[in-house]
Structures are given as C-alpha cells and as structure tokens.
Amino acid sequence: MAKRITIDPITRIEGHLRVDVEVDNNAVSNAWASCTMWRGIEKILRGRDPRDAWLFTQRFCGVCTTVHAMASVRAVEDALKLEVPPNAQYIRNLILIAHALHDHIVHFYQLSALDWVDVLQIPKADPAAASKLAETLSPWTRNSRNELKAAQDKVKAVASSGQLGIFANGYWGHPAMKLSPEVNLLAFSHYLQALEYQRKALQAVGILGAKTPHIQTLTVGGVTNAIDLDSQAALGMDRLEMIRTLLADVIQFVQQVYFVDVCAVAAMYPDWFKIGGGVRNYLAVPDLPLDSKGSAYDLPGGYIMNGNIAGTRPFKTAADKEFRDSVSEDVTHAYYHGGKPLHPWKGETEPEFTGWNGEQKYSWVKAPRFNGQPMQVGPLAQVLVGYAQGHALTRKYADLAMGKVGAIAGIQVTPDMLHSTLGRHAARAIRAAMLAELAQKHWQLLVDNIAKGDFAVHNQPVFTEHEVEGVGTHEAPRGTLSHWVVVNNGKIKNYQAVVPSTWNASPRDSAGASGPYEASLMRTPIADAEKPLEVLRTIHSFDPCMACACHTFDPEGKRIAEVKVL
Template structure:
C-alpha cells in the first residue's frame, strides 16, 4: 500500500492537492484538497449590491462572465426587474464567447499534454513518464493546434469585448441587462470573429478530440463519477426565461427530476469552516476555522437533496439528452467539445435576433431588504450566487462555484465528492508516474483560482504556508 500526494496538480486554475492511496495498483481511497481560502463572501459584506457584479468576476479570470451573469441574475431576482430583449441576447452572446475560449483552453492547454508527448522544453516538460500512444506525425500535428488554439482563444476574447467593453472581467453586464447595445459594426465584427472560431471548433477541435478518444478509448471506462448530474440552466431562449439552451434539471439515481433550488445545500463537516457554513446558501455564513478537527479542504461540500452530483458539460449534455454515452474521463472531454460546437452554432441565431437600437437595460431599484438567487452555468458547471440585502447593503453573499461541487470533500454522511469518487478504483500502473490520476483530475477541468492565501500577519508577504 502506498499513499501518493500530488501537490499542486498543475494545468488547472488555482491550487489543488490530490492524495490517493494505492493498493495493488489500484486507488482505494482519494481526497481532493483545496489548499486556498476564497474569502470573497466576507469581502462583499457591507457593500452596495450592484458592486457584486464586478467584484465577483475577480473570483476567476477564465470565466468572469459567468460570475457577472450569476450576480446580475441574483440582483434581477431580488429587484424583480425584467431584462429587455436585447439585454437577454447580449448577455447570451457575451457568455457564449467566454464559453468557447474556456472549452478550447481546457482541451489544448490543460488536457492535451496528458496525451501528447511534446518536446523536452517548457511548457511540455517536465512531465510524467508513461503511456503516450500517438506517433510523432500525429503528435506534431496536435501540438501545432496547441499553439493555434492560443490565437483562437484571443479571438474569443475579442468577440466578448465587442459587447462587454473588455476581457477578462467584462464591464457591461449589470443588474437589469447590459450597458453596451448592439450596433451594425459590432455585430459584424462579432460575426467575423465567430466564423474563424467556429471553423477551428468544427475542424481541428472536433478532429483532435476524435484522435484522442480513438487512441485512448479505454478511458471511456475509467474515472467514473457518481452518475448523478445537476444543471441550473443557461442561455435563456425567451425573454421570460422559461426555455434554455441548457436545460435545467437533475439526474438522480437514473431518473430526471425537475430542479428545485431549495434542495441545494452545503456541508462543511470536512472543510475548514465553522458550522455556520452548513445548510442553504442564503442562510449560511462563510467563516474560516483553519485548525478544525477532521477537516482537510477549503472547499465546501455542496449537495442536492443530500446527493453527490457532478456538474459541467457532461451533466448539461446528459440532462438535455444530447450525449448520454457514459460517465468517464473521455466522456467529459467529448461532451465539452460537442457543447462548444452547439454554442458556436447557436450564437449566430442570437446575433440575428438583436434589434438595432432596441433597449438593452432596465432601471433597477435596490430594495431596503431582500433575498436574491442567481443560477446559471459556467463553462465548468452549475454556478449559483445568493445575496441577502439589509439596509440597502449586502448583509450576506454566497457563491457556490462548479468546482465546489466537483472537487468537494466528504460530507457528514461520509460521501466522497465527484472527483474523489472518480479516482477511487482507478488503476495506477506506475505509482511514481500517476498519469491516470492526473488525466482523471483534468477531465473535470477544476478551477480553484477563486481563493486567497491564508497568511499570518507577522509573516512575510512573499511566504505562505498551505495545509
């Protein structure tokens, strides 16, 4: 029996430690350890609620639009504002462009080096030794696409900036809609960039995923998650918000059920937070407790009706019925590519529906008191923001991000999180080069960048200690 600690796991957002116990070349136990404290909830307390749209974007530089969207939806909810037709479409277009860049960077920059052996130079080295199955010609072609993907990702940012002012950290999504309206020039610029991005997705990206899936087809049987899925819904197709491109719902124990936001809770039994962090997000308080007995992660454990649920592209494609092949490492990679194709083919529809000069935002009046919920889908999965307002200010705020779901620790019932579940039972042929473990972790596209290091006031600012 051997215990392996990978700290940190590289090629993901933020800092994640994975600890696995290997016995007989198989993982028998696993712990996903978030080694950073987020701290955004206390930062938001006491501020004007409208600040949340801009401050929460700083949680993540890869998917800031998702946080802006969730925060704006929470304020839309608490104020009862109706977002105009153009506002809905522009939010979709901004979020959609952000989706494409996120999916592209995941496959090429974060996952592809797990399967393609590049030259012995950075960023391809150092790397684990192990099972690389592609010949040199195929590897060189995919590595060429690695660099082209960086250019395509930049074009995705340019798409988003047409209607959001800038990227990362867009500036136009607000409560009540969007501040930058559609013009013929901006629509034309967005459309031209989208054509280039869509061509890359429909050709190189799709073909390259097919190459990897064919060469590593045994990974369709590895890294199986809990087989429970959760989707909040995203990209509204009507102004009333009744129909979505990504269907909201839950898939629990083999059955599709209607989403009930009241069943969303967080458990902090094995997380470094006080018990006040337990329960429904709108009622919870985020207060650190770094020496807590039995805790091993700064990530909380969200549950839906007490059940462990995987979130992300596979969950969305599964619940919508677009892809239900399996619940594995390779299924996550394939589902993400198929989702990128879907978004790319839908964005032109929203461009066509824009009304030049039509209203894109509605006036918002912050109430003295109220509770709002903003549920959407980030590229990595279900994202929820809960805001409690008192005396026109934020009294409490909770952001439950996708990786909080996927990289959660065990809960009070002892249930491991989705990532931990996917690792348990995984074969490990070489404990000194746990490539299978890393491939499984990367298939979830973890993002733990929404955190702040915990330091002692007496310590130097360039030194820190993580547990």
C-alpha cells in the first residue's frame, strides 16, 4: 500500500515549494511538485516605462536581485536592437560572476551540505586526523588542527545549548548519512568559512553595483559606472584593485575548498550517481558576452534531448531564434485560466485557484516547455551542453572533477553518471570553478579596454511608436532565465519572466509529462518515511527557489515544516 508524504514548509504565509510523494516498497512511486502562492508580479509592469522595468524586476526575489535586473535590461535592449559598449559588458559580467560565486557557495554549504554531513558526528572527530586527511585533498591553508578544533568547539557549544535548529535541516543520525566524523568536521569547518567567502563575493557585487542588495548601476544600453582611473569616487584603479583582491580570495576558496569538498563528498556517496536523474532534456543559454553585439560568449549554450549528449544542438546567441520561437507555457495543471500553451510574449496570468488535486490543477507554477518538452535547467545543463560541444574550459573542470571523484571512490566516473542528484552538485562546483577562472579574465578584459582609452559605458535607447518584442536571457545560478517584453509606443504592453525554477519545478503538462523535480524523485529509495531525507537531497540538488515572494515575519513560531505521512 503506497504511503503519501507531503513536505510543506510553511515558514511564512505562503509561497513555498511543496512536494508530495507516494512511497511504495521503500521507494518513491509518484511525485508532485507545487508552489503554493500566486505572484502575478509581472502585471505591475504593464504601462510602465521599459527603462524602469529592471528596478521592479530586481524586487521579484531577495536573493536573485541582480539576475532579474540583468535579464530585464537585456530584454529591452533586444527589443530596441541596442548594443552595449564592451566596458558595460565586462562590468555586467563581473557582477554576474561574483553574484553566481556567492550563490553557489551558499547553496552548497548553507543549503545542501547538511543533507550529507551529520552534525551529530562532529563531536566524535579527531581534529588532528581530520587535518591530516585534508592535507591529502587540498593545499588550502585553513585546514589546520587548530582551525578544525575551533569549528568542533562551536558545534559542541551549539549542541549543549540546544540550538541545533540553527542548522535548519536536521535529519541528524539518519541511516542515509555515511561520512566519517573527521569528514563531517572538515565539511562543517568549511561551512563556517563559506560564510566569510560568500560575503567577499557580495562585496565585489556591491562595489560594481553601488550597493547590495539591489544594485543601482544598470541602465538600458549599458551601465552607469563612471570610469576614471585616477578618481576614488568613480570606478578607478583603487576600486578595481579592491575587486581583484576580493575575487582572488573567493577564487581560491572555490578551487581549493568548494570544488574539492563536492568531489570528496560525492566520492563517499557513489550510489547517488544512480539516483535522481529524471528529465534528461537540458537547456542552457550562452552568457558572458565578449563584445558589444553579443556574437561571442564565454559560457556556451544549447540543448540536449533524451540524454543524447552527442546530439547537442548549440545556440549561437543569447537570444537565439530557435530559443525565441520554441518556448511556451502550459497551464493544464497550474492554477491559471487558459487553454493551449502560450508563447511568453502572448502570455496571460489569470488566476483560477481550485485547490490541490494531483489529477487536475495543483500548482501556481506554470509548465514552461521547449518545443513542447519539459527541460531541466541549471549548472548541469550548462556543463553538459558545453562538454558536448568540446568547450575547453568546461572540459577542463569537468574532467578534473570526474577524475577526482573517481580517484577517491575507486570508480570510473563518466559524463553519463552526471544525470543524477550528485551530477547536479558536481556540475555546480564545475561551473563555479569555471566562473572563478573567468572572473580573472573579465577583470583583465575590463582593465585592458580602459587602458586603451575607451571609457564608454552606455548607449542611448531610442523608442519608436512601433510595437517591438524582446527577450533577455541570463544563465543564472539556477539556470536559464528569460524575460520577455512587448513594448508599444515606449510603454510596456506585456511582460513575462520564465524563471529557472519554473522549468525545474514545473507541474505536469497537457500530455501528462512531469517536470524535472517530479521526474527526478521517481524510484528514489526512502529509508524512513517519517524523515524523507532522500527527497530533500534530490530537491536540494536543483537549488530550488520558490520563495522569491513574501517575507512576512510569522512571530507565533508555528511549525515551520510539515512532514505529513498519510
């Protein structure tokens, strides 16, 4: 008899990811992913000046502010066929890279590492042995016995104060936890250090963006950073040097700690290369443009159908015609009024709430489709399309990661094994290592271009009476983000954002095809239905972001997560 488990965090009023799974014979036999809140924020943009849209869109979400700002200015630029000066491209790229590094570090350590790391084991660890083990894995200088002992003391203090809730995950002592006390300690010590290094990445965003959260220096047609090498008020050598120093620290942390930890943890859970695959259609857009036209990019894009890596189709540009023409959103199982799937430029957002019914409508997330098919987006998609195209930087770090995991685990790791829960974590670490290298490159590109005497940062947008359409894409930390705008007579007529988590958290479509979260959970083994850690592991591997919404404080301390076993 199948049991139903509902995981429904009710932190705030609403707006969260809810997952329902049926468990039969200790494995998931059916799954539904849903979002519990209608947003419809796009409607606020209708009638407004397209040059202001990014200020509003960066308020869609408190964590991904910059990504929605960037996609928005790009959408309007695409509609106006407006180019962006090289300095502006490099400054934007540096902001995007720094933000992504911050985001990937926080995701791994603060969100998902504790799905694999058992805090309760840490007091039993021998810090000297842990330090010795660390030396064999990485040249990182902050793995000393003293540093590890200090981390261990913090855990002991937290445990004795009864505040373990701070770790906000919490299936300690679960039978699916496999790491030794020393590895648990090492990972936790890096959890603490990650908080320091993610902050440095945000500081770099803050210098280039004037403040964080909510950067101020974007504009349709470029950026507003004044460049003057001799000035302390403008973007000059002082600030560029601060950015370089901050990024250098972050780069070292990513390459010597985050990348290594993901490989080591993956090597100790090799079964999870066989779990959590699901939808094997992948989509990624090119990003980090290298010139004003956007004719060359440092991150390749494209798509893969049915796991056929050899048959990858590349996208030439960030607003590729095939991408433009092939996206639609299906509302068969979403709480919206409507019939057949609509292209985002024609998109409607008319709510029709009917209550949760797995056979009919059950989510506020629409089902985005590419040529009618569900697609998985995120670092794994980006790494696979790059790997298939022989992209040198992708190959460099993907091969390094697969080799490292293989050497520690004593197994052969192949690209096909990346269609999995661990594959998504590995791909995010691979992407972070690539971005770390690209951070240095784009900093140098900016400095060299300024040194040539080019100080241009902005091209003036010109609106006409004609109706124009544009799409702005960004390969965000969670995957392909696209903003779609229709501009009429200088005003916004329609605006739709198709965000990464709607691709991944999508409900079923009219053909009954499940979205990536849902498909990835099928056949996942569940050791204890009361503590569905395995479901969280796979969902977390996508880096979900459903709560880009209300932030109301609930002071009554209600139960925050509800795990119902029916």
